[in-house]
Amino acid sequence: EDQVTQSPEALRLQEGESSSLNCSYTVSGLRGLFWYRQDPGKGPEFLFTLYSAGEEKEKERLKATLTKKESFLHITAPKPEDSATYLCAVQARGSSNTGKLIFGQGTTLQVKP
Amino acid sequence: KAGVTQTPRYLIKTRGQQVTLSCSPISGHRSVSWYQQTPGQGLQFLFEYFSETQRNKGNFPGRFSGRQFSNSRSEMNVSTLELGDSALYLCASSLGVGETQYFGPGTRLLVL
DSSP, X not given: OOEEEEEOSXXXXXXXXXXXXXXXXXXXXXXXXXXXXXXXXXXXXXXXXXXXXXXXXXXXXXXXXXXXXXXXXXXXXOOGGGOEEEEEEEEEOOSSXXXXXXXXXXXXXXXXX | OOOOEEEOSEEEEOTTOOEEEEEEOOTTOOEEEEEEEETTTEEEEEEEEETTEEEXXXXXXXXXXEEEOTTSOEEEXXXXXXXXXXXXXXXXXXXXXXXXXXXXXXEEEEEX
């Protein structure tokens, strides 16, 4: 069964304190791995798509990496405005052509000034 | 470019009623997917549509249905509402099947 597990569930950081969020996945052939950010009461906001092991993508203070079993979202020198829930999702390469996303439970990040 | 829009943003219904939610995708996007988000289950896939055809359906009862129109707009319907249907319903659009999905703000449904 395709599955995504994110850790930790919650993370509190001081402003400027770098850290990493983990996303472990088991899927019958990975088509793509996606990172989203979700603020309370809003829809998920797209951050990154990764397709193959070894791939890395960066945007401001965020960097996403991918291996064959997991992905990391590295946050460098975070600011309070980075506080949000970060969601990881995978698309499986199955026999049917589908874009169905399988989500993890998310990591809620709080950055204190 | 306008993002994904969903209407209404908030709904309060009572058990047994039915509800229809609407989604307008990003201009040019032909694929629309629906997800249910609850605190306990997280984000769960409901359906996926492309060119007015349902491409995939999640593990939800038959009370949940949807459709897509020729202009790519989509609706989902939930009949005979139950308390457990209270959730944030999210619509996402993409250029095609398997492409990056962009989410709307969601419709918050409360069933009393």
